[in-house]
Amino acid sequence: MKVTEHPPYAPALMESTRAIGYSLEAAISDIIDNSISAFAKIVCVDYFPTHDLGPYISILDDGTGMSEDHLQEAMRYGCQNPNDVRDPNDLGRYGLGLKTASLSQCRNLIVLTKQNGIIYGRSWDLDYVKEHNSWALLILEHEDMISLPGYEKLEKMEHGTLVLWQNLDKLFIGESDPKNALGKKMSPVREHLALVFHRYLTGEPGLKKVELLINNRQVEPANPFLSGKNTQLMDEEVIDIHGEKVIIKPFILPHISKLTKNEIDMLGGKDGLRRQQGFYVYRNKRLLVWGTWFRLMRKGDLSKLARVQVDIPNSLDDLWTLDVKKSTAIPPEEVRKNLSLIINKITDGSKRTWTYRGKKEIRDPENKLWNRMILRDKGISYEINTAHPLIEELFSSCPNKKRLLQSLFLQLQGNLPLNQLYVDLTNDEKIANESSISEENILKLLISSLEGIDSLKKREELLEILKKTEPFCEYIEVIDKAVERGELP
Numbered sequence: 001m002k003v004t005e006h007p008p009y010a011p012a013l014m015e016s017t018r019a020i021g022y023s024l025e026a027a028i029s030d031i032i033d034n035s036i037s038a039f040a041k042i043v044c045v046d047y048f049p050t051h052d053l054g055p056y057i058s059i060l061d062d063g064t065g066m067s068e069d070h071l072q073e074a075m076r077y078g079c080q081n082p083n084d085v086r087d088p089n090d091l092g093r094y095g096l097g098l099k100t101a102s103l104s105q106c107r108n109l110i111v112l113t114k115q116n117g118i119i120y121g122r123s124w125d126l127d128y129v130k131e132h133n134s135w136a137l138l139i140l141e142h143e144d145m146i147s148l149p150g151y152e153k154l155e156k157m158e159h160g161t162l163v164l165w166q167n168l169d170k171l172f173i174g175e176s177d178p179k180n181a182l183g184k185k186m187s188p189v190r191e192h193l194a195l196v197f198h199r200y201l202t203g204e205p206g207l208k209k210v211e212l213l214i215n216n217r218q219v220e221p222a223n224p225f226l227s228g229k230n231t232q233l234m235d236e237e238v239i240d241i242h243g244e245k246v247i248i249k250p251f252i253l254p255h256i257s258k259l260t261k262n263e264i265d266m267l268g269g270k271d272g273l274r275r276q277q278g279f280y281v282y283r284n285k286r287l288l289v290w291g292t293w294f295r296l297m298r299k300g301d302l303s304k305l306a307r308v309q310v311d312i313p314n315s316l317d318d319l320w321t322l323d324v325k326k327s328t329a330i331p332p333e334e335v336r337k338n339l340s341l342i343i344n345k346i347t348d349g350s351k352r353t354w355t356y357r358g359k360k361e362i363r364d365p366e367n368k369l370w371n372r373m374i375l376r377d378k379g380i381s382y383e384i385n386t387a388h389p390l391i392e393e394l395f396s397s398c399p400n401k402k403r404l405l406q407s408l409f410l411q412l413q414g415n416l417p418l419n420q421l422y423v424d425l426t427n428d429e430k431i432a433n434e435s436s437i438s439e440e441n442i443l444k445l446l447i448s449s450l451e452g453i454d455s456l457k458k459r460e461e462l463l464e465i466l467k468k469t470e471p472f473c474e475y476i477e478v479i480d481k482a483v484e485r486g487e488l489p
Contacts, residue, residue, distance in 0.1 A: 024171065025193070033286065036210060040210065041210065042212075044058075045059050047214075055166075060162045107167040108127075108167045109123060110148065120140075121139070121145045123137070193212060202221045202223070225251045226254070230252060237342060248308060248309070273305070278290070278293045369384065371385045442471065442478060443487065
C-alpha cells in the first residue's frame with residue numbers, strides 16, 4: 001500500500017471553517033475560555049471602530065502567556081486531540097477555538113504573547129493565505145508589533161496574551177454605518193459574558209475569581225438562579241457516569257411580584273422568564289447551554305420559575321456530544337433517565353410558587369375572596385365568595401341594598417379582563433395589585449372594615465375572622481401589636 005501526503009487546500013478550508021456558526025458573543029467567549037485556562041485574573045475586551053489601522057476587537061489577559069514554541073503550536077488547526085485526557089480545569093476541547101472563533105469574525109487574527117519578558121507574535125491573514133495558496137502563518141517581528149492596539153499594555157505586564165481581530169468583514173456585512181454597528185453588536189456581548197462566566201466573575205468557593213472588563217467597564221455577574229432569594233427545591237442529585245460525577249441542583253425562583261425590575265431583566269432579559277426556564281448545563285463551571293428541558297417536557301407559564309443547575313466535568317465531553325463552539329450539549333441516556341425522575345417535582349414547585357404568588361395558602365374556603373370553581377364541562381369559573389366575612393357584614397348592614405350588591409358582584413365576576421390579565425402575566429409585568437401593603441395601610445384598611453360596628457364583642461369576633469383572610473393573614477404580628485396598643489378593635 002502506497003501512502004501520500006494529501007493536505008487540504010488552505011484557502012478553501014479556512015474560508016469554510018468561518019461558517020461553523022459562531023455568533024460574536026460565542027466567539028469572544030471561546031477566547032476568554034483560553035484566558036481562564038491560562039489562570040488569568042483579569043481579562044480586558046476592547047473594541048474601537050475608528051482606529052488608524054481600522055476597526056478592531058482585542059482580548060487581553062494576564063494569564064501565564066506562552067513560549068514561542070507553544071504559540072506556534074496553538075496557531076495550528078487541530079493543535080490538540082479532542083480524545084486526549086485534559087486538565088480538569090481546561091475549558092478547551094478541539095484545539096480549534098482560537099482560530100475558528102476568531103476568523104469567523106475577522107480576516108486577520110493576530111496573537112501576541114509574553115513569557116519570561118519576551119513578546120512573541122503570530123498571525124493568520126486570510127488574504128495572504130489566499131494570495132499565496134499555502135498555510136502561511138506569519139511570524140511577527142518587533143517592528144510589526146509595536147504599532148498594534150494593546151501592545152503597550154502587554155509590554156507593561158509581567159506575562160499575558162493579546163488576541164487581536166482586524167479586518168472585521170463578517171461584522172459589517174449589510175451595515176451602512178460600521179462605527180455605530182460595532183457598538184450595537186457589542187452590547188449583547190456584555191450580557192452574554194455576564195451570564196456564561198457568572199460563576200467565575202463571582203468567585204464562588206473553590207473557584208478563582210476573574211475580573212472581566214469591556215472597554216474598561218467591569219462586567220457584573222448575572223446569576224440565573226438569583227442566589228440568596230431562590231429556593232433549592234431538593235438536595236443535589238449526584239449521578240455517577242464512568243466514575244465521573246454529574247451534579248444536579250434544582251431551584252425555584254421567587255414569584256415575579258417579589259422581584260425588582262433589574263432582577264426580572266437579569267433573569268429573563270428580552271426573552272422573558274418563560275423562555276429561560278429549564279436546565280443550565282455547566283462544563284467546569286462555565287455555562288454551555290441554558291433555557292431548555294431537552295425535550296423531557298414542554299415549556300409552560302406555570303413552570304417558568306424552575307431552573308436546574310447541571311455540572312459536568314470535561315472528561316465527559318464525548319458523552320454530551322459537545323460541539324466545537326461549545327454552545328450545544330445533549331445529555332447522555334444515563335443522565336436523561338435521572339432528569340426525568342426529578343423533573344415533575346421540580347416543575348410542581350414552580351407551579352405552587354406561581355399559583356400562590358408567594359403568599360400563605362388559605363385552606364378555609366369561606367375566607368377567600370375568590371372561589372375557583374370547576375364546572376361540569378371541565379371548564380373553570382372564578383366567582384366572588386359572598387360568604388366572605390366582610391361581604392356578609394356588608395349585606396347585614398345594608399339589607400335594603402343586598403339585591404343590588406349581589407347584582408354588582410355578578411357583573412364584576414362576569415366581566416373579569418381575563419385576556420388582558422393573561423397577556424400581562426405572561427409578559428412578566430409586575431402587577432401592582434400583588435405588591436405588599438405597608439403595615440400602616442393594612443391597619444387603616446382593617447380599622448375601616450370594623451367601623452360602624454357598635455358591639456365590641458362583634459368587632460372582636462370579626463377581627464379574629466379577618467385575621468384568617470387575605471390580606472390580613474400576612475400581618476398577624478402587626479395586628480396583634482396594634483391590639484396591645486389599644487388601636488384595635
